[in-house]
Amino acid sequence: MDDQSRMLQTLAGVNLAGHSVQGGMALPPPHGHDGADGDGRKQDIGDILHQIMTITDQSLDEAQAKKHALNCHRMKPALFSVLCEIKEKTGLSIRGAQEEDPPDPQLMRLDNMLLAEGVSGPEKGGGSAAAAAAAAASGGSSDNSIEHSDYRAKLTQIRQIYHTELEKYEQACNEFTTHVMNLLREQSRTRPISPKEIERMVGIIHRKFSSIQMQLKQSTCEAVMILRSRFLDARRKRRNFSKQATEILNEYFYSHLSNPYPSEEAKEELAKKCSITVSQVSNWFGNKRIRYKKNIGKFQEEANLYAAKTAVTAAHAVAAAVQNNQTNSPTTPNSGSSGSFNLPNSGDMFMNMQSLNGDSYQGSQVGANVQSQVDTLRHVINQTGGYNDGLGGNSLYSPHNLNANGGWQDATTPSSVTSPTEGPGSVHSDTSN
DNA sequence: AGCAATGATTTAAC
DNA sequence: GTTAAATCATTGCT
Numbered sequence: 001m002d003d004q005s006r007m008l009q010t011l012a013g014v015n016l017a018g019h020s021v022q023g024g025m026a027l028p029p030p031h032g033h034d035g036a037d038g039d040g041r042k043q044d045i046g047d048i049l050h051q052i053m054t055i056t057d058q059s060l061d062e063a064q065a066k067k068h069a070l071n072c073h074r075m076k077p078a079l080f081s082v083l084c085e086i087k088e089k090t091g092l093s094i095r096g097a098q099e100e101d102p103p104d105p106q107l108m109r110l111d112n113m114l115l116a117e118g119v120s121g122p123e124k125g126g127g128s129a130a131a132a133a134a135a136a137a138s139g140g141s142s143d144n145s146i147e148h149s150d151y152r153a154k155l156t157q158i159r160q161i162y163h164t165e166l167e168k169y170e171q172a173c174n175e176f177t178t179h180v181m182n183l184l185r186e187q188s189r190t191r192p193i194s195p196k197e198i199e200r201m202v203g204i205i206h207r208k209f210s211s212i213q214m215q216l217k218q219s220t221c222e223a224v225m226i227l228r229s230r231f232l233d234a235r236r237k238r239r240n241f242s243k244q245a246t247e248i249l250n251e252y253f254y255s256h257l258s259n260p261y262p263s264e265e266a267k268e269e270l271a272k273k274c275s276i277t278v279s280q281v282s283n284w285f286g287n288k289r290i291r292y293k294k295n296i297g298k299f300q301e302e303a304n305l306y307a308a309k310t311a312v313t314a315a316h317a318v319a320a321a322v323q324n325n326q327t328n329s330p331t332t333p334n335s336g337s338s339g340s341f342n343l344p345n346s347g348d349m350f351m352n353m354q355s356l357n358g359d360s361y362q363g364s365q366v367g368a369n370v371q372s373q374v375d376t377l378r379h380v381i382n383q384t385g386g387y388n389d390g391l392g393g394n395s396l397y398s399p400h401n402l403n404a405n406g407g408w409q410d411a412t413t414p415s416s417v418t419s420p421t422e423g424p425g426s427v428h429s430d431t432s433n
Numbered sequence: 434a435g436c437a438a439t440g441a442t443t444t445a446a447c
Numbered sequence: 448g449t450t451a452a453a454t455c456a457t458t459g460c461t
Contacts, residue, residue: 239458
């Protein structure tokens with residue numbers, strides 16, 4: 001207010017009246033008597049200045065009436081142009097102080113995150129990436145689909161709230177900006193307000209609103225993070241695999257008991273079959289190996305079960321293979337088998353008929369499969385052939401797979417490590433011995 | 434509530 | 448990178 005009154009004093013004392021400043025001259029009272037011509041002009045200026053000064057303090061109705069009178073004042077145009085000039089000069093320093101700011105890095109981070117989470121961005125398919133991540137992290141299967149949809153629903157909810165709020169803010173911002181601009185434009189007729197100043201004011205308003213928007217974005221991000229941690233932290237919400245998935249994994253495990261290290265391709269295939277991720281397959285095999293090794297006795301029943309389960313198909317497959325070999329090349333049993341043997345067999349059955357490229361496994365694969373079948377058959381033979389060590393029916397199956405060191409007999413090195421360049425025909429490298 | 438089973442994570446070794 | 452081993456955290460059964 002000091003600057004303003006000083007400015008007005010200068011105006012009244014020097015620029016307009018043409019007189020030198022009279023030391024510390026206060027504004028003339030608004031209602032004074034008319035004196036000489038000079039005095040009268042001074043009185044006019046003082047009056048009009050006072051009116052301009054107070055017009056913003058008055059109510060709109062009051063101001064409306066006064067504005068009209070003010071605009072009609074004979075001194076108004078001259079005074080107005082001078083006020084504008086002074087305002088422009090003082091405004092320069094202000095303008096220099098606050099130039100347009102660079103994009104806020106924090107805001108950019110929030111925007112990026114919201115975009116990545118599918119909260120902002122296009123409506124259709126929004127959140128699919130995050131939802132897919134949720135599906136992958138929480139472990140597939142039918143149980144997971146419930147969680148998946150639940151996650152999606154919650155994310156959609158957040159998304160809706162976010163957009164509604166954002167729209168509200170934007171609308172309010174626009175309304176307010178328009179209102180202020182109208183007000184300033186209106187006032188620019190009576191007060192020295194330049195278009196640039198209006199622009200600056202709009203900028204200030206937008207900045208204010210964008211800071212509010214940032215708060216909204218921040219809280220939305222927080223909500224998404226909480227949602228994610230709740231749904232995606234598998235440890236917090238562990239889901240057991242479906243029975244079918246466990247069965248598939250167990251079948252593979254027990255039919256490859258001699259070397260239960262599925263190759264990368266086999267893991268992928270198992271993951272696909274079980275609707276879980278490859279790392280979940282790895283986890284499962286890791287857990288299974290260690291738990292089996294730790295307590296073989298406990299798993300004997302299970303081993304027998306799966307051995308018996310695959311025995312019939314294994315027997316059929318081996319029989320067919322033998323028959324096939326005999327018919328194809330009776331003199332050299334192994335020479336002709338590679339090209340024609342493609343029957344389902346044993347534990348590999350669920351893998352071999354649909355390799356990654358859709359072809360049947362043939363050629364070198366056959367040897368591995370037969371070995372696997374022999375593994376399985378050996379269990380079954382032990383079980384059904386009456387071999388009994390006298391310790392009871394459940395101890396039929398002997399853990400021939402483990403060596404004295406506690407390692408897997410045939411598992412010299414895990415297949416995925418030692419044979420990364422295996423061809424597509426040797427997916428089951430872990431069974432070839 | 435107690436417990437076993439089980440999927441995931443961590444750590445260390447390779 | 449993978450793996451074994453230990454451990455954590457949850458699920459599901461009794």
